[in-house]
Amino acid sequence: MKKSTSRASNKLPLSLSFDSRAPKADVLVVFATEGDKAPKFCASARVLDDASGGALVRASTADNFHGKKGQMLTLAGPAKISAKHVIVVGLGKAKETTHRDLERTALPLVQALHARKAASVSISGFDEIEFKDADSAQAAAHYGVALQLSSYRFDKYFTRGGREKKPSLTKAHLVLKNAAAAKKIYAVEEKVAHGVYLTRDLVSEVPNVLYPESFAAIIKRELSPLGIEVRVLDVKDMTKLNMGALLAVGQGSARPPRLVTMRYNGGKKGQKPVAFVGKGVTFDTGGISIKPAPGMEDMKWDMAGAGAVVGVMKALAARKAKANVVGVVALAENMPGGKACRPGDVVGTMSGQTVEILNTDAEGRLILCDALTYTQEKFAPSHVVDLATLTGAVLIALGQEFAGLFSNDDAFANNLRKAGSAVGEELWQMPLHDAWDKSIDSPCADIKNISGNRDAGSAIGAHFLKRFIKDGTKWAHLDIAGMAWTGKDRLATPKGASAFGVRLLDQFVRDQLEK
Numbered sequence: 001m002k003k004s005t006s007r008a009s010n011k012l013p014l015s016l017s018f019d020s021r022a023p024k025a026d027v028l029v030v031f032a033t034e035g036d037k038a039p040k041f042c043a044s045a046r047v048l049d050d051a052s053g054g055a056l057v058r059a060s061t062a063d064n065f066h067g068k069k070g071q072m073l074t075l076a077g078p079a080k081i082s083a084k085h086v087i088v089v090g091l092g093k094a095k096e097t098t099h100r101d102l103e104r105t106a107l108p109l110v111q112a113l114h115a116r117k118a119a120s121v122s123i124s125g126f127d128e129i130e131f132k133d134a135d136s137a138q139a140a141a142h143y144g145v146a147l148q149l150s151s152y153r154f155d156k157y158f159t160r161g162g163r164e165k166k167p168s169l170t171k172a173h174l175v176l177k178n179a180a181a182a183k184k185i186y187a188v189e190e191k192v193a194h195g196v197y198l199t200r201d202l203v204s205e206v207p208n209v210l211y212p213e214s215f216a217a218i219i220k221r222e223l224s225p226l227g228i229e230v231r232v233l234d235v236k237d238m239t240k241l242n243m244g245a246l247l248a249v250g251q252g253s254a255r256p257p258r259l260v261t262m263r264y265n266g267g268k269k270g271q272k273p274v275a276f277v278g279k280g281v282t283f284d285t286g287g288i289s290i291k292p293a294p295g296m297e298d299m300k301w302d303m304a305g306a307g308a309v310v311g312v313m314k315a316l317a318a319r320k321a322k323a324n325v326v327g328v329v330a331l332a333e334n335m336p337g338g339k340a341c342r343p344g345d346v347v348g349t350m351s352g353q354t355v356e357i358l359n360t361d362a363e364g365r366l367i368l369c370d371a372l373t374y375t376q377e378k379f380a381p382s383h384v385v386d387l388a389t390l391t392g393a394v395l396i397a398l399g400q401e402f403a404g405l406f407s408n409d410d411a412f413a414n415n416l417r418k419a420g421s422a423v424g425e426e427l428w429q430m431p432l433h434d435a436w437d438k439s440i441d442s443p444c445a446d447i448k449n450i451s452g453n454r455d456a457g458s459a460i461g462a463h464f465l466k467r468f469i470k471d472g473t474k475w476a477h478l479d480i481a482g483m484a485w486t487g488k489d490r491l492a493t494p495k496g497a498s499a500f501g502v503r504l505l506d507q508f509v510r511d512q513l514e515k
Contacts, residue, residue: 012193013151015171016144018179018186025122025173027113028083031129032060032067033094039067040094044124044175048086052078056088068092069101072108074116085116091129099134099142100424100491106146107489113169120171127176137178141185147172148193149492154204188319192506195315196499198222202307203484203497207283207300211255212331215282215303219260219310219329226317233259243370244348245355249363250332252287252340259371261378262313262327266320267513273324274513275381276313276505277371279364279388280306280331287334287360288342301497302364304484305387306331308501315506323513326379330371334363346445350374351468354445362449364390365461369468376470383412383474385508386465387501388481393457395482402428403500404479406462412474419508424491425500427478430459437463 022028022044030045039060041049049056055078059065065073071090078086089105091097113121123143126136134142153167176182202210202218210218216232224230235256238247243259250257263273281302285291291299306329313327341347345357347366350373355366368386375384394404403420405427407413413429420427436459442448447467451460462477469475483500486493493499 012148012190012197013153013167014148014169016148016174016186017172018140018144018174018176018183020175020177020179022122022124022175023173025083025120025171026118027085027087027116027121028081029087029089029109029121029123031125032088032090033097033129034067034090034092039065039088039090041088042125042128044128045088048078048081051080053080055079056086060088065090069104070108072112074112085118087112095130096132097129098132099139102129102131102139102143103146103424104491106143106492107150107494110147110150110169114167117168119168120173121169122173122175124175126174136176137181138185140174140176140182141189144172144174144182144186145189145193146492148190149196150494152197152200152494154201154496157206191318192315192503194318195311195506196502198314199307199311199499199502200497202310203301203304203499205300210300210303211282211333212250212258212280213255215280215306215331216258216260219262223262223310223313223317226314227264228313228317229263231261238370241350241374242348243350243374245366246330246332246370248341248345248347248357249281249287249334249366252337253333253335254337255282255333257330257332257367259374260329260331262310263379264313264317264325266316266322267324271324272382273326273379274383274509275326275328275375275379275385276309277368277375277384277386278306278309278327278329279303279368279386279390280329281364281367282331282333284334284361284363285336287340287363288336289359289361290336291361298485301485302389303331304389304497305480305501308387308480308499308505311499311502312505315502316509321509321514323509325509326375326381328371328375330367332363332367334360349468353447353467356442356445356448358448358452359450362461364388365449365464368465372465372468376473381473384469385416385476385478385505387478389484390461390479391458391481394479397458398428398482400482400486402426403483404458405429405476406432406459406479407476408432408466408469409474412476415512416476416504416508419511420504423503423507425483425504430462432459432462432466436460437466440464
């Protein structure tokens with residue numbers, strides 16, 4: 001069985017080009033906006049309609065195609081057109097179309113192209129759509145990224161049967177007048193796509209291949225060549241630092257825990273960094289407080305917060321972001337072995353606080369508390385964002401539409417929300433309250449890791465982490481349990497690992513540190 005986790009570091013599935021003239025391709029794609037009685041074809045579509053003797057207009061009438069958002073009209077081999085198929089993509093009302101509306105068409109288009117065994121596609125019409133928030137070059141460049149992200153597939157363990165289903169599409173040509181400008185923008189955005197791919201590979205990986213030691217090795221392999229300073233702390237190092245909570249979670253596993261730091265210095269010398277801290281439970285059985293067996297296989301992605309941190313660090317370094325950023329990931333496997341921690345145990349932490357463990361399945365906050373303390377003491381960041389698949393309660397509250405956001409600074413939280421909305425990774429700010437903080441006071445230690453009842457589960461987890469944030473440090477906690485893995489196709493995200501957080505944090509760095 002293959003042991004390597006990620007695909008070739010700098011290889012994405014599509015060979016993407018920006019052209020001023022449409023080259024030959026298996027499929028030609030054009031756009032239409034919504035009309036009252038009939039679609040409003042863009043000029044490229046009208047040219048194809050004329051060449052085919054009105055085939056597009058006739059087909060739109062027959063198929064009740066009006067150019068609405070999400071509509072797609074497909075014609076097989078129209079007369080006098082060399083392409084095997086023509087696809088018209090609906091964008092909705094003219095002058096109301098955003099580049100995000102355009103990006104939402106990428107995944108269904110990629111799926112339609114694969115269904116038709118197309119090896120190449122030529123997409124025209126970017127110059128002819130008046131986007132509310134982008135010019136044609138920006139729209140085309142971001143659409144190129146959306147096509148790449150929509151083409152993601154984790155197929156390393158398929159043998160003959162899976163290989164036969166390998167996607168056919170390998171080339172995409174995006175046609176617009178200012179092709180050079182689009183290519184320049186895409187050259188930067190492509191780096192972020194590489195970060196997303198790395199995160200999706202990590203989150204999709206199987207737990208007998210991805211565990212703390214191998215995860216740490218992948219981080220060094222992927223990030224060190226980009227100039228990121230990577231340091232790996234082992235059990236001996238963490239013991240010296242009194243990281244009793246993190247060590248407690250990993251002590252039941254044959255795979256020892258690790259803590260990995262990634263430092264990127266792209267900003268001004270001496271400027272405090274921003275820190276991203278990720279939960280990396282490479283497999284979560286729940287420990288002694290064991291989870292039910294059905295669905296436990298999904299707990300391979302309980303390291304999605306750590307995966308997102310690694311992915312965004314790769315994106316930032318690859319695009320040479322002008323910012324100082326630190327990434328820290330706490331890595332452990334939570335197993336019910338003979339040495340596993342028990343409900344009722346009291347452990348020390350690097351901060352000096354003691355924790356009573358009432359539930360070993362509330363382990364994410366235990367590994368994060370030591371990681372947060374280490375991050376603040378080692379790097380003295382101005383802002384800290386932690387990402388974790390922390391609670392099932394946030395999924396009950398927000399479903400798979402928003403990640404939960406908790407913060408001790410409303411302006412900081414608002415900037416994160418804006419960054420998320422800009423890239424389609426939405427956050428919803430949740431409240432903090434003294435009553436919830438008091439509910440984790442322990443009768444025999446400084447803190448207990450759960451409140452003991454089902455109330456405000458996500459907030460309880462956030463308040464536990466807040467106990468480890470120093471005064472004056474701006475902190476935000478992102479509970480991404482509902483967003484790390486998707487059971488349905490989403491914006492440029494096929495079913496599976498989403499890499500939620502990579503594009504959000506990259507955008508936050510652009511907005512707040514690079515302007």
